[in-house]
Amino acid sequence: MTRNPSEKPKSRASAKVGTTVTKDNLKALGADRLADLLIELAGQDTALTRRLRMALTAVHAKDKLGKEIEKRLRTIQRSRGFLPWDRIRPLAAELDTLRQSILGDVASADVGQAISAMRLLVEIAPSVYERSDDSSGYLSDVFREAASDLGVLWGRQANRDPAIVVTDLLTLLDDDGYGTCDRLLAACGTALGETGAAMLRTMLLARLRDLPASKGNSDYHTDIARMQVIRHLRDLADAMGDVDAYSEAVSLSDRQYAYTGDVARRLLDKGRAREALDWLDRETEENSRFYKENDDLRIEAYEAVGDRDKAQALRWNVFRERLSLPHWKAYQRHLSDYDAIDAEEQALDHIRNFPNRSVVLSTLLE
Secondary structure: OOOOOOOOOOOHHHHHHOOOOOHHHHHOOOHHHHHHHHHHHHOOOHHHHHHHHHHHHHHHOHHHHHHHHHHHHHHHHHOOOOEOHHHHHHHHHHHHHHHHHHHHHHHHHOHHHHHHHHHHHHHOHHHHHOOEOOOOOHHHHHHHHHHHHHHHHHHHOOOOOHHHHHHHHHHHHHHOOOOOOOOOHHHOHHHHHHHHHHHHHHHHHHHHHHOOOOOOOOOHHHHHHHHHHHHHHHHHHHHOOOHHHHHHHHHOOOOHHHHHHHHHHHHHHOOOHHHHHHHHOOOOOOOOOOOHHHHHHHHHHHHHOOOHHHHHHHHHHHHHHHOOHHHHHHHHHOOOHHHHHHHHHHHHHHHHOOOOHHHHHHHHHO
């Protein structure tokens, strides 16, 4: 057959387009051909079979999807065989798919059923951890996300009882030995509401009062218990956007210095710069190993209250101590052209005489 001279030959690139595995190219195969391929593959892959069954349930029996997911989760919970490293990621992927189905398809049909399934997903975490090595963090990421989703689902439940939310929340937090519920309380602001938050805060403060006072570094178990309750109080304050409650929780700790910057950050975000400075002024280099880490917060607070001289002085000091170029550039931006020339000469002289030559080299390379 003679090709028409006006026809352009198909390029190799265009010939490959139809064979690339993309959504559009797969659509061209047609529903029947795709179904045949999936059935063939599902016969060799039990994970794919389960996923297809869930997808079919979501379409044809959406009201039963939550129960199907719970059935699968209980099977995983009952399993006792050790999970080698190469099975961790596939299991995490399956659990995450189930999590997304609960949050999406199940919740759209029945929030109560979604809450039940998501809670079960959170509760199976210990049984999975105990027979696996999750050093990769794949499993813990999914379980923590599920705990956060549970808080969101509680908030979507109509006519929820704050007292029940508080009870369920404390049960999960108390039983959590793996950090699975670290993000749960922060996601419960809507679910708790002002009433639930007040109830929970009262209960946590009562727990704290009932604990014995710390006896110092030797009293590890008491310290851990107190720190856990105070952490819950901090998380509750964040969930409700209450910076005063957060600072009060920090004040209850024997390690206030570790959270000074956190309090200051929250106060600055609320436009309360002078109070942020008050907290930062409690720190000294002698009583806080975080003192220098909070220098940027001090600069921000000085600027917010209009104390430009102190902000500039601190920028210069940070540059002198660490040869920090970001602080030098910020310092320079706030100078007049005339002053900037003198400051640049001083900075270069300081760099030449800086004792740590590796830091000097790194600074010059920047």
